[in-house]
Amino acid sequence: MIVFDQVQKSYQVGGRAIPALHPTSMTIETGEVFGIVGHSGAGKSTLVRLINLLEPPTGGRILIDDENITGYNASELRAFRRKVGMIFQHFNLLSSKTVADNIAFPMKLAGIYSRTEIHERVDELLKRVSLVDQADKYPSQLSGGQKQRVGIARALACRPTILLCDEATSALDPQTTQSVLKLLADINRELGLTIVLITHEMDVVRRVCDRVAVMDAGEVVEMGAVSDVFLHPKHPTTRDFVFESENIDRDEMQQDLQHAQGRILRLTFRGESTYTPLLGSVARESGVDFSILSGRIDHIKDTPYGQLTLSLVGGDLDIAMNAFEAADVHVEVLR
Amino acid sequence: MEALMENLLSNVDWTEIGWASWDTLVMVGMSLLFSVLIGLPLGVLLFLFGKRQLLEQPVAYAVLSFVVNVLRSVPFIILLIVMIPFTVMLIGTSLGVAGAIPPLVAGGAPFFARLVETSLREVDRGIIEATQAMGATVKQVVFGALLPEALPGIIAGITVTAITLVSYAAMSGVVGGGGLGDLAIRFGYQRFQTDVMVITVALLVIFVQLLQMAGDRLVLYFSRK
Numbered sequence: 001m002i003v004f005d006q007v008q009k010s011y012q013v014g015g016r017a018i019p020a021l022h023p024t025s026m027t028i029e030t031g032e033v034f035g036i037v038g039h040s041g042a043g044k045s046t047l048v049r050l051i052n053l054l055e056p057p058t059g060g061r062i063l064i065d066d067e068n069i070t071g072y073n074a075s076e077l078r079a080f081r082r083k084v085g086m087i088f089q090h091f092n093l094l095s096s097k098t099v100a101d102n103i104a105f106p107m108k109l110a111g112i113y114s115r116t117e118i119h120e121r122v123d124e125l126l127k128r129v130s131l132v133d134q135a136d137k138y139p140s141q142l143s144g145g146q147k148q149r150v151g152i153a154r155a156l157a158c159r160p161t162i163l164l165c166d167e168a169t170s171a172l173d174p175q176t177t178q179s180v181l182k183l184l185a186d187i188n189r190e191l192g193l194t195i196v197l198i199t200h201e202m203d204v205v206r207r208v209c210d211r212v213a214v215m216d217a218g219e220v221v222e223m224g225a226v227s228d229v230f231l232h233p234k235h236p237t238t239r240d241f242v243f244e245s246e247n248i249d250r251d252e253m254q255q256d257l258q259h260a261q262g263r264i265l266r267l268t269f270r271g272e273s274t275y276t277p278l279l280g281s282v283a284r285e286s287g288v289d290f291s292i293l294s295g296r297i298d299h300i301k302d303t304p305y306g307q308l309t310l311s312l313v314g315g316d317l318d319i320a321m322n323a324f325e326a327a328d329v330h331v332e333v334l335r
Numbered sequence: 336m337e338a339l340m341e342n343l344l345s346n347v348d349w350t351e352i353g354w355a356s357w358d359t360l361v362m363v364g365m366s367l368l369f370s371v372l373i374g375l376p377l378g379v380l381l382f383l384f385g386k387r388q389l390l391e392q393p394v395a396y397a398v399l400s401f402v403v404n405v406l407r408s409v410p411f412i413i414l415l416i417v418m419i420p421f422t423v424m425l426i427g428t429s430l431g432v433a434g435a436i437p438p439l440v441a442g443g444a445p446f447f448a449r450l451v452e453t454s455l456r457e458v459d460r461g462i463i464e465a466t467q468a469m470g471a472t473v474k475q476v477v478f479g480a481l482l483p484e485a486l487p488g489i490i491a492g493i494t495v496t497a498i499t500l501v502s503y504a505a506m507s508g509v510v511g512g513g514g515l516g517d518l519a520i521r522f523g524y525q526r527f528q529t530d531v532m533v534i535t536v537a538l539l540v541i542f543v544q545l546l547q548m549a550g551d552r553l554v555l556y557f558s559r560k
Contacts, residue, residue, distance in 0.1 A: 052468055081470035092465035095559045096483040106469040109479060138559040158469075 002028040002051060002162070002194070007060035009046050020046045022219045023060060028196060028211075030065075030161075033188050035205035035226070036198040037241055038215030044198040047215065048164050051196060052084045053077060064162070082110050085155030089167035091147040093139040093154070100126065100135040103153045110158055125153040129183065145176035152183060156191075163187070165197035169204055181208050185301075202245035206230055206300050214238045227300045231268050231307065231330070246296065253294070257335065260293055262313035265321075268330040269306040279310075282323045287315030309334070346528040351518065356538055358432050359514035362504040366436050367497050370443030374496070375489070377403070377444065378451025379477060385452070389463070389473050403445040411442050411503050415510050435504060435512030442503050447496040454488025455481055487558045494550025498543050505539060515539055 009021040021043045028034045038044040049055040050062060053069060062069050069080060093102050103122045107113045113121070126132045129149040139147055148168060155163055165184065169177040185208045188195050199205060205212050205226055212230075213223040216237040222229055233239045243250060257264055269276075274297060283290060295308040312320060324331050377399070383389050384396035409417070418438040422429040425437055458481055466480040482489070505516030515535045523532025 054464060054468055078470040078472065081468060084468070086465065086468040088461055088465060090459075090461055092459065092461035094462060094480060094484060096486060096557070105466075105479070109466070109469050109471045109475050140559055164468075 001030050001063075001065060002196070003061075003063040004050075005061040005063065007050060007057045007062055009043075009050060009055060010058050017058075019218050021050070021057075024220055025060075026213060026220060026223060028194065030194050031188070031192045032210040033185070033195045033197065033208050035209035035212040036196065036215060037200065037202060037205050037212060038198075038237075039200060042215040043218040044215050045166060046218075048166055048196060048198050051162065051164055052081050052086060082106065082158045083160050084162045084164060085158070085160040086164040086166065087148065087151040087155050087168045089170050091139070091144075091151045091171075093147060093150055095139055098136050098138055099131060099142070099150050102139065102150055103157055106154060106157045121157060125156060128156075129153045143176075144172050145180060148172065148176075148180050149183065152180075152187070156187070160193065162194045162196065165195065165199075167199060168197065170199065170201070177204070178207075184208055202230070202241040206245065206298075208301065210301065214241065227270065227303060227305065230300055231270070231305065232332075248294075256293055260291070260311035262311050263317060263333065264293070264309065264311050264335040265324075266332040266334055267306075267308045267310065267324060268332070269308075270328075270330070271303055271305075273328050274304040274306045276327065278324070278327050278329065279308075282320050283315075285323060286317070286319035288312045288317065288320050289314055344530045344534070346522065346526075346530050347534055352515075352531075352534060352538070355513070355515045355518040355535070359501070359504055359516070359539075359542070362432055362435050362439060362507070362512070362514055363497060363500045366439030366443055366500050366504070367493070369436070369440040370447050370496055370500070371493060373440065373444040374447030375451055377448035379455065379481075381448060381452040382455040382481075383473070383477070385456075389476060403448055406441060406445040407449070411438075411506055412509065414438055414442055415507055415512075419510070430511040432513040435507040435514075438507065439500055439503050443496050443500050446499060447492055450492030450495060451485075451489055454485045454492060457488055458484045487554045490550060490553045490557060494546060494554075497546050497550070501539060501543055501546070 004024050004026045006023045006025055007021065008019070008023045010017040010019045012018075024047070036044045036047055046055055050057050051064075053072075057070060060070075064080075069077075072080060094105065097105065100122050103125050104118050107118045107121060122135075126135055129152055131146060131149055131153070134142060134146060139150065142150065151168075163184075168184075169180050172180060181204060184195060184197070187193055188208075197204070197209070209226050211224065212226050213220045214229065214235060214237055215221065216235070222233070222235040222238045229238060230242060233242045279290065282288075290310045290312050293309040293311055295306065297304065297306040299305070321331060381396065381399055381403070384392040384399065386393075386396075406414070415438045418441055419429040422434055422437045426433055428434045462480055462484060463476060466476050471479060504512070504514055505519065508514065508516030508518070508520040511517075515538055519532055519535040522528045523535060
């Protein structure tokens with residue numbers, strides 16, 4: 001469990017303190033995939049680097065499994081960092097070492113593993129990230145996705161309990177992003193590793209995260225389960241991110257709504273209700289006519305969800321609303 | 336043809352040339368060795384003490400940087416003369432091959448240190464950050480990540496330093512150092528033996544060419560980018 005207790009960070013620039021992170025308190029549970037989303041400069045890079053103290057905080061305490069890591073001395077800090085893996089946007093592999101040597105590197109630095117232990121662990125990790133054939137290649141000979149797989153294997157070498165991902169998929173194409181995210185999800189499930197990942201893509205959060213914090217200007221402005229934050233965003237920044245990830249142009253949407261008649265509702269289906277044939281029966285019972293203005297069905301991590309924007313004309317609206325709510329569908333009246 | 340050669344190169348004593356070449360090799364080799372031994376750690380310290388680096392030390396950086404700049408800004412011919420008392424104190428003579436080595440190192444080491452500092456700065460900061468995130472000590476960052484990553488640049492720096500030392504070594508002939516430069520000055524210049532001058536210059540050119548080729552090959556071999 002990672003606990004931030006009034007943690008803050010500011011940088012001294014020309015004698016003035018520029019805040020990068022305003023006092024923040026939050027808890028990341030053991031074994032969860034926690035996303036931090038925000039635009040560049042929002043402070044998410046700083047936040048993730050506070051967890052392994054690459055950036056020391058200027059105030060507050062950080063507790064990891066009830067230990068105050070901000071009080072560590074240099075050697076305690078080094079021992080602690082071995083238990084926290086980290087992967088990066090630009091991979092940060094050593095170009096002078098082969099794939100196998102890159103993966104072995106943190107174990108060699110630790111100085112507590114025997115040669116055979118390192119060898120066996122590297123083989124095991126190469127298999128896990130499906131790079132057995134690339135073991136003797138140099139990073140420059142690999143594709144972006146392969147490089148990030150090496151990065152992941154290297155981060156796992158010393159069997160960490162926490163994995164920090166700094167924009168790990170931002171330099172990858174959509175397909176590679178998929179496979180890297182799947183690998184991260186597998187690792188989280190199989191090893192019970194806590195993953196903290198920062199990204200500017202809501203889509204990444206939607207695919208793998210359990211909970212998410214949205215950052216804006218050095219502050220966490222919204223935090224909660226991904227399905228809540230994603231389906232019912234409250235803060236304007238969060239809404240921007242959600243609309244962006246769904247490719248919705250808000251001006252266009254407003255125009256569309258102006259042409260529509262009657263009531264406009266947004267229905268949100270979650271889990272099993274996503275697949276129930278509800279609209280027809282509600283229309284029959286209540287006598288309303290509906291037209292679909294927009295809609296999508298997708299997944300948040302493993303849970304399916306659907307969102308429909310409808311305009312309803314005639315009939316008895318109350319009956320329709322009650323029927324939707326009875327079927328566990330969240331109804332939002334847009335007009 | 337043979338007679339012509341004999342005539343053209345009448346002043347050339349090939350045994351002398353051979354010894355002078357050997358002396359140049361020894362001077363360059365020894366001074367390069369010490370320049371690297373002193374310049375490499377000096378360059379690493381310059382890098383580490385620099386702004387926003389691992390061991391940021393503004394005062395220590397300013398002092399080191401000043402010393403390096405002073406040694407680099409003194410023209411080598413002046414350095415040769417200024418160093419004479421120190422050289423005598425260090426090895427007993429300021430003449431010959433041995434006497435030329437201390438001033439060569441004084442000129443070569445700071446030069447190489449700057450080249451090392453520059454090539455370390457070329458290493459991606461992300462790699463340093465990643466290595467620190469693995470729990471590495473500063474020493475481990477330097478030896479495990481920085482130096483291996485900067486190796487091609489450092490080898491290129493050694494090549495440039497070696498070539499600079501060839502020309503410095505030739506200059507040391509002026510104050511009684513040995514080698515091809517000495518030969519060129521004593522015979523080619525002072526006795527107007529143009530043929531000796533031509534041969535020594537040709538040998539120096541060949542020597543520099545060989546150094547550059549060898550250096551380039553090594554850089555290529557160690558480059559994985």
